[in-house]
Amino acid sequence: MEQVIDIVLLAFMVVTAIAMIRLRNLFAVVMLSGIFSLLSAAMFVVLDAVDVAFTEAAVGAGISTVLMLSTLALTFREERPATRADWPALLVVTVTGAALIYGTLDMPHFGDPDAPIHQHVAPRYIVDSPHEVGPPNMVTSVLASYRGYDTLGETTVIFTAGIGVMVLLAGVNRRRRADRERGNRP
Amino acid sequence: MRQHSVLRTMTKLLMPPIMLFALYVQFHGDYGPGGGFQAGVIFAVAFILFTLIFGPTRARQVAPACVTTPLTAVGVLLYAGVGVVSLLLGGEYLDYNVLAHDPHHGQHLGILLVELGVGITVWAVMVSIFLAFVGRGAEDDPNADETVDEPEDGHA
Numbered sequence: 001m002e003q004v005i006d007i008v009l010l011a012f013m014v015v016t017a018i019a020m021i022r023l024r025n026l027f028a029v030v031m032l033s034g035i036f037s038l039l040s041a042a043m044f045v046v047l048d049a050v051d052v053a054f055t056e057a058a059v060g061a062g063i064s065t066v067l068m069l070s071t072l073a074l075t076f077r078e079e080r081p082a083t084r085a086d087w088p089a090l091l092v093v094t095v096t097g098a099a100l101i102y103g104t105l106d107m108p109h110f111g112d113p114d115a116p117i118h119q120h121v122a123p124r125y126i127v128d129s130p131h132e133v134g135p136p137n138m139v140t141s142v143l144a145s146y147r148g149y150d151t152l153g154e155t156t157v158i159f160t161a162g163i164g165v166m167v168l169l170a171g172v173n174r175r176r177r178a179d180r181e182r183g184n185r186p
Numbered sequence: 187m188r189q190h191s192v193l194r195t196m197t198k199l200l201m202p203p204i205m206l207f208a209l210y211v212q213f214h215g216d217y218g219p220g221g222g223f224q225a226g227v228i229f230a231v232a233f234i235l236f237t238l239i240f241g242p243t244r245a246r247q248v249a250p251a252c253v254t255t256p257l258t259a260v261g262v263l264l265y266a267g268v269g270v271v272s273l274l275l276g277g278e279y280l281d282y283n284v285l286a287h288d289p290h291h292g293q294h295l296g297i298l299l300v301e302l303g304v305g306i307t308v309w310a311v312m313v314s315i316f317l318a319f320v321g322r323g324a325e326d327d328p329n330a331d332e333t334v335d336e337p338e339d340g341h342a
Contacts, residue, residue: 074319
């Protein structure tokens with residue numbers, strides 16, 4: 001049963017991705033990217049990664065879509081048609097994709113208990129986190145306590161990104177206002 | 187969107203449950219899925235909904251820049267501050283065991299504060315970015331005060 005759900009979800013994701021490439025209307029593309037995020041959130045639920053699914057649904061399907069829409073409101077709704085076929089770009093993409101697929105051949109099978117990732121620190125988290133850290137949700141123990149440094153780094157990244165966007169947009173606004181005062185030129 | 191009374195009423199109805207749910211996700215992260223990241227985003231969604239319906243001018247009255255901009259840093263400082271406090275109490279950086287007499291209570295307190303820091307930063311950054319985008323569009327268009335994002339016809 002789970003395999004059927006997997007196949008249906010992945011098929012929908014492929015269809016959405018192809019539609020996003022083919023469409024020229026950017027409004028539709030943004031909506032489809034929200035749907036893609038929602039599908040991958042469903043995929044994470046099937047994989048029992050509810051915390052990740054939650055984040056994907058809230059950030060990917062929610063906030064990103066809204067931010068893309070507000071960007072569209074400032075720019076254009078239609079993608080300009082490609083003037084010519086770019087063969088070197090196609091070559092680079094094909095070679096990179098083939099290399100990545102070749103790389104996955106060496107990876108352990110999905111859900112393999114002997115995979116290195118299940119042999120390293122994961123057993124300690126599963127066995128010891130209830131009495132070492134406490135929270136019943138092991139993901140919280142790992143994120144906030146065992147991997148506290150990483151989460152601090154992630155928070156700093158979000159802070160930096162926010163400051164960057166604010167500085168960029170504030171700079172543009174100020175320049176535009178100065179232009180307007182100087183001679184009413186856009 | 188001033189004339190859409192259904193949208194306005196529904197927004198007013200939906201905002202408190204959204205914010206309450208965000209707080210639930212924030213403080214229930216120890217027991218179920220969720221945590222600071224998700225809670226911050228959901229809390230920001232309430233403000234984004236408000237902005238979409240009531241316009242950026244009124245949204246800036248609710249969440250003025252003098253509140254959102256400093257709060258982006260406050261969250262990170264709270265997180266890093268927990269680490270500094272644990273250093274001062276004789277532990278390692280971000281070692282929550284020393285925060286209380288019982289290591290379990292210390293861990294609980296540490297995780298709570300750290301997740302709160304994440305939530306504050308994520309909320310403030312999301313609201314700031316969105317209002318920066320929307321405010322830029324509003325400045326171009328003198329009567330963009332009430333329409334914000336998507337006009338009714340919805341397509342190009």
